[in-house]
Amino acid sequence: MSDDNRFPAERAQVVLELLREHGRVSSGDLAVRFGVSEDSIRRDLRELASQGLCKRVYGGAVRSGVDVPSFDERAQQGSANKAGLAFGVCALLQPGQTVFLDAGTTNLAVAQILPEHSDLRIITNSPQIAIAASQRSGIQVQLIGGLFFPETGGILGAEALAQLQRLRMDVCVPGACALDSLTGVWATNAEEAALKRQVVASSSRVIVAASPEKLGTEGSYHVAELSDVDDLVINAGTSAGHLQAFANAGIRVHQLPH
Numbered sequence: 001m002s003d004d005n006r007f008p009a010e011r012a013q014v015v016l017e018l019l020r021e022h023g024r025v026s027s028g029d030l031a032v033r034f035g036v037s038e039d040s041i042r043r044d045l046r047e048l049a050s051q052g053l054c055k056r057v058y059g060g061a062v063r064s065g066v067d068v069p070s071f072d073e074r075a076q077q078g079s080a081n082k083a084g085l086a087f088g089v090c091a092l093l094q095p096g097q098t099v100f101l102d103a104g105t106t107n108l109a110v111a112q113i114l115p116e117h118s119d120l121r122i123i124t125n126s127p128q129i130a131i132a133a134s135q136r137s138g139i140q141v142q143l144i145g146g147l148f149f150p151e152t153g154g155i156l157g158a159e160a161l162a163q164l165q166r167l168r169m170d171v172c173v174p175g176a177c178a179l180d181s182l183t184g185v186w187a188t189n190a191e192e193a194a195l196k197r198q199v200v201a202s203s204s205r206v207i208v209a210a211s212p213e214k215l216g217t218e219g220s221y222h223v224a225e226l227s228d229v230d231d232l233v234i235n236a237g238t239s240a241g242h243l244q245a246f247a248n249a250g251i252r253v254h255q256l257p258h
Helices: 008-022 027-034 038-050 071-076 079-090 105-112 127-134 158-165 190-201 240-248
Strands: 024-026 054-057 060-063 098-101 121-124 140-143 147-149 154-156 169-173 178-180 184-187 203-210 221-224 231-234 252-255
Touching: 008 024, 008 027, 008 038, 008 054, 008 060, 024 027, 027 038, 027 060, 038 054, 038 060, 079 105, 079 203, 079 231, 098 105, 105 121, 105 127, 105 203, 121 127, 127 140, 154 190, 158 190, 169 190, 184 190, 190 203, 190 221, 231 240, 240 252
Parallel strands: 098 121, 098 169, 121 140, 169 203, 203 231, 231 252
Antiparallel strands: 024 060, 054 060, 147 154, 178 184, 184 221
């Protein structure tokens, strides 16, 4: 722990300095930095937001005046890369499987090209993914219920977790906010991480699709060890070092062609 038990006003000054420097802060990172609970940090951020000094977003806050892209806007960013990753994921699915697609823009691309008449059963915590998958013929779709977070396009929380604990999936594709060859899969938010951990525990096979900027990085909340991941789908142009590191961990690495 660093400069720990400061009063809220002192913490607020540090948070504002971090926002000025980086443009964004994570509730989890701030809680560790100050040695306080995330609830305390959320109260701090609410107070700063009420004064117009920052804008609260899912998992933290951004500097005032920073536009936070919506789920739909993020879906359009890097769409070619996401389409390639989606093709790679779909190539690994088998007819008749039960597959969990975690909320996220890459998995939305997966849902849009699922093989039709494949008797797949798709379970998801994303309304957008459920709609996209339902438009593919011969696919059954189950949407997990609970509290919807528009920033992530996903349903999270205790109710969603309780439903997942009663399910068993052949395959899951958890969204990876970060993926490191030593420490595994990471998320940036506690609620997201809890749901992803449950999904991994309830699945026989774990497929992770990750764009290059997520490789070799860590988030605030651990989701899974690298040994929990069976397959990694990555873009063409991924460095040889990353390829070797993940292969050495025993993961089947599927690199997309140029």
